[in-house]
Amino acid sequence: MGFLLSRRWLLFAIAVAALSYLAYALGQWQFDRQQDREERNALILANLDAAPVPVADVLAVDRPVARADEWRRIEARGTYVPEDTVVIRYRTRDGVAGVDLVTPLRTVEGPAVLVDRGWLQTDNRGIDALATPDPPPGQVTVTGWVRVDATGRSAEVADSSARAISSVEIAPTLDYPVYGGFVDLVSETPPPAEPLRLAAEPDLGEGPHFFYGLQWWFFAALAVFGFGYLAFDEARARRRGEDRGGLRRGWRPGGHDDPEPGESAPGAPDQRERSIPPSTGSMTPVTKDAAGESRKAAARPNSSGRP
Numbered sequence: 001m002g003f004l005l006s007r008r009w010l011l012f013a014i015a016v017a018a019l020s021y022l023a024y025a026l027g028q029w030q031f032d033r034q035q036d037r038e039e040r041n042a043l044i045l046a047n048l049d050a051a052p053v054p055v056a057d058v059l060a061v062d063r064p065v066a067r068a069d070e071w072r073r074i075e076a077r078g079t080y081v082p083e084d085t086v087v088i089r090y091r092t093r094d095g096v097a098g099v100d101l102v103t104p105l106r107t108v109e110g111p112a113v114l115v116d117r118g119w120l121q122t123d124n125r126g127i128d129a130l131a132t133p134d135p136p137p138g139q140v141t142v143t144g145w146v147r148v149d150a151t152g153r154s155a156e157v158a159d160s161s162a163r164a165i166s167s168v169e170i171a172p173t174l175d176y177p178v179y180g181g182f183v184d185l186v187s188e189t190p191p192p193a194e195p196l197r198l199a200a201e202p203d204l205g206e207g208p209h210f211f212y213g214l215q216w217w218f219f220a221a222l223a224v225f226g227f228g229y230l231a232f233d234e235a236r237a238r239r240r241g242e243d244r245g246g247l248r249r250g251w252r253p254g255g256h257d258d259p260e261p262g263e264s265a266p267g268a269p270d271q272r273e274r275s276i277p278p279s280t281g282s283m284t285p286v287t288k289d290a291a292g293e294s295r296k297a298a299a300r301p302n303s304s305g306r307p
Contacts, residue, residue: 003234016227020220027216034209041204047071048201052143055179061111065148065181071202072146074183078107080115080135086170087130087161091119093197098122101196102165102182103135104174105142112174114167114182115142118196133194140190144183145199 003009048071055076058069081104088100098121104112122130149155150164157169171178184199 003238004231009231009234013227016223020223023216023220023223027213027220030209030213030216034206034213037206037209041206043068044071044202044204047073048145055107055113055183056109058146059113059179059181061177061179063180065146067148069146070148073186074144074146076105076107076113076142076144076183077139078105078112078142079139080105080137081112082134084174085132085160086157086165086173087132088116088165089161089163093119096121099130100165101132102170104170104176104178105140106176108139111177111179113142113179114165114170115144116147116165116182116184116199117192118185118198120196133192133196136188136190136192138190140188142183142188143186145186147182147184149181 004013047069050073052073052075055074058072058074059065085101085103088102091098091100098119100119101117102114103117105115106112117135120130120132147165149166149168151166152164154163155166155169156162157173160173162169165182167178167180167182186198
């Protein structure tokens with residue numbers, strides 16, 4: 001197995017180790033996300049099942065909502081300020097265009113809480129031509145789920161509209177204090193004359209993280225197994241006198257190995273010295289009678305076999 005210390009195999013081993021570690025780390029990251037999702041879902045379920053608490057017990061002015069408080073059920077009493085409604089654009093439901101209407105509710109405690117009153121179908125009409133239904137007049141008791149502010153440019157408010165809800169962006173447009181975060185409406189008393197479609201409950205699915213993690217770990221194991229198999233195949237080939245180009249040492253085109261010294265190549269005529277069998281005929285000298293002497297001439301075989 002000394003070939004594993006060669007430059008080529010060392011570089012190959014380093015590459016395989018790096019890829020295997022990367023695949024393992026990506027798999028572990030997916031499993032961590034799976035665990036985070038499970039913990040989040042357990043917290044959401046506990047918050048959804050809990051009894052409503054006063055809004056001031058959960059929210060505060062100029063303070064973001066804690067992640068542990070998201071989806072807690074709160075109750076607030078106060079009066080809506082319909083003229084400060086913010087339209088949240090591009091809220092499609094079931095393939096139908098619509099908007100959400102966010103209206104501040106000035107609580108009896110003083111600060112206002114932003115209430116997402118629900119979804120309104122727009123039929124692709126512009127916001128300028130949109131007739132928004134009014135909230136219930138007078139003092140209202142609201143129950144809703146606490147939500148965390150959105151971030152990024154989508155939350156920026158322009159012309160009383162935005163693409164996402166954020167108290168950080170909406171509060172500067174108002175002349176009264178505002179609690180951090182916002183509330184998805186669950187119920188209100190008295191009910192509005194024209195109710196809106198309320199927000200859906202949170203998605204408690206765990207997603208594909210577990211299967212993604214298994215896939216990444218499978219890739220890591222496959223890389224290690226592939227390296228081991230190639231190393232085993234290389235060792236076996238070397239034991240058979242083969243190189244990794246697929247050619248035997250001493251192999252030549254035609255499928256024959258180099259012959260050993262003094263040995264003919266397989267399939268080639270034997271070049272070793274052979275014995276020549278004796279002829280069955282005889283050689284007879286030609287005589288010159290006129291000269292009185294005999295002289296050897298070219299030998300001709302006598303087909304009869306006699307002199």
